[in-house]
Amino acid sequence: MACGKSTLLQALARRVGGRAFVDLDSEIERRAGMSVADIFRVHGQEHFRSLEGRVLAEFAGTDAVVACGGGTPCRPGAMELMKKAGTVVWLRADIDTTLRRLRLVPGQRPLVDDVLADEAALRERVAAMMSERFPYYGMADAVFDSSRLETEGEIADSAENFINHFLR
Numbered sequence: 001m002a003c004g005k006s007t008l009l010q011a012l013a014r015r016v017g018g019r020a021f022v023d024l025d026s027e028i029e030r031r032a033g034m035s036v037a038d039i040f041r042v043h044g045q046e047h048f049r050s051l052e053g054r055v056l057a058e059f060a061g062t063d064a065v066v067a068c069g070g071g072t073p074c075r076p077g078a079m080e081l082m083k084k085a086g087t088v089v090w091l092r093a094d095i096d097t098t099l100r101r102l103r104l105v106p107g108q109r110p111l112v113d114d115v116l117a118d119e120a121a122l123r124e125r126v127a128a129m130m131s132e133r134f135p136y137y138g139m140a141d142a143v144f145d146s147s148r149l150e151t152e153g154e155i156a157d158s159a160e161n162f163i164n165h166f167l168r
Contacts (some may be wrong), residue, residue, distance in 0.1 A: 001070035001109065001129065002101035003091040004149040004158075009067040011159035016167055020064035024072060027055050036069075040110035049075055060085035065167070070129070071111075073136040083141065089166055090140035093147045098126055142166070 006023050013021035025036050028051050032039055039048045052072055059066045060081050073079040073088075082088045093101070099122055102109055106116055111129065115121040144162060148154040 001111070001126070002098045003070070003093045004101070004146040005067040005069075005091055007149045007155060008091065008146060008158060008162065009065070011155050012065065012162060012167070015159055016163060019167075020059075020062065022059055022064045022066045024052060024055060024059075024066055024068045027059075028052060031055070035108070037108050037110050037113070045110075053078065057081060070133060073139070074133055079136055079139050083139070087142065087166060088140040089162075090137045090143045091146040092137075092143050093145070093149075095123065095126060095130070097147045099123060102126070 006026070009021050009023055028039070028048070029035055032051065034042070036048065039051070049071065052069065053075055056066070056068060056072060056078065066082075068082070073082060079088070099119075102112055102122065103116055107113060109116075112122060112125055115125050142165070144165070146158065148158050
């Protein structure tokens with residue numbers, strides 16, 4: 001959540017040809033005809049996770065670079081599917097960067113929107129989510145620091161670094 005996956009994915013797609021780049025949340029939104037926040041609100045988190053699992057399974061057998069949401073690898077069998085399909089890279093940003101990014105897009109993060117205005121509550125919620133998700137994220141093949149995605153220069157440098165480490 002708010003690790004910079006969409007920003008990095010867009011930068012990668014501009015620089016690397018011949019490969020599909022898929023933002024799982026965007027693909028789910030396209031298919032559902034509504035935003036992730038609306039899917040959560042109208043149908044609930046379990047429905048969203050079910051859609052997420054189906055779409056992930058479709059792309060797991062391809063050569064696509066798939067950026068998944070923060071909860072994706074935490075579903076039973078999801079991390080195993082991802083690792084079977086290819087290299088799994090955990091994009092990790094520090095908590096202060098994550099909190100700042102979350103505040104930039106109010107109304108789009110259903111798991112934290114109710115506490116965005118309360119710094120202490122937001123920090124506590126995000127820390128708890130990170131703690132719950134860590135065992136799954138820890139199964140990734142590699143970790144990539146995604147804290148430096150704030151300026152065009154940082155995005156370009158991060159994309160080049162990612163390409164050199166994982167896509168060559």
